[in-house]
Amino acid sequence: MNIACIAHDEKKDDLVAFMTAYEQVFSGHTLYATGTTGKRIMEATSLNLHMFRSGPLGGDQQIGAMIAENKMDAVLFFRDPLTAQPHEPDINALIRLSDVYSIPLATNMATAELLVNALKRGELEWRRVIAERTEGDRHD
Template sequence: MKPRIALIAHDKKKDDMITLAGEYRDFLAGCTLTATGTTGGRLINELGLVVECMHSGPFGGDLQIGARLVDGEIDCVIFLRDPMTPQPHEPDINALVRACDVHNVACATNLSTAHLVLGRLMQTKNEEKQG
């Protein structure tokens, strides 16, 4: 089964998301990707990935992804958060991260954990191909 990954990045982290996704582009191309609006648009336009775009985070995109996660349609979340900038939709962000905790879904909120999660998913997928 294809990994189902949600990709979200705050404004000051969008360039980091594009760089990260570029490093894992071949792997991500074999996944089912969902993203918030602007992040998804950039992943499509700059990397040619197939991404289902939700609304932008401040307009409910985080909540849309959270609902999919609760319904078992998301396997992991890569959410590059900007901890230094207040976000007007902070309650939505907290709800999404809480949903990850409640439903035991991996949630990487910085580049370090994103590399660990994506690296492990890629390794698992490669092992499945070999086995």
């Protein structure tokens, strides 16, 4: 599965702790992250992540493009709801795309834990079927 990791500044520590706690689960998947978030996760774990730009510099949009191409299976986006973000329209677009394409999106640790436990149980395998069907449609 392709999983994106994003965190606002005030939530980066939480996401790093979460990725560390579930490192064994995530090690079997392809991980993507925005700038500093990905760097912090790689420094704290042995996970390898494909890095995008930081969120305000277009990283959210790069992940959104993967969602629109049906190349992203889940998103962990630890948002800070108490701090205004200068790239709020990009954040809203990413959330909207996740809804449009039925991509599981966790915006906090509680929901992320539900998502990772579903991942461990194989409950997201329907994403593989969708991805294979979409890939087949592109070749027809």
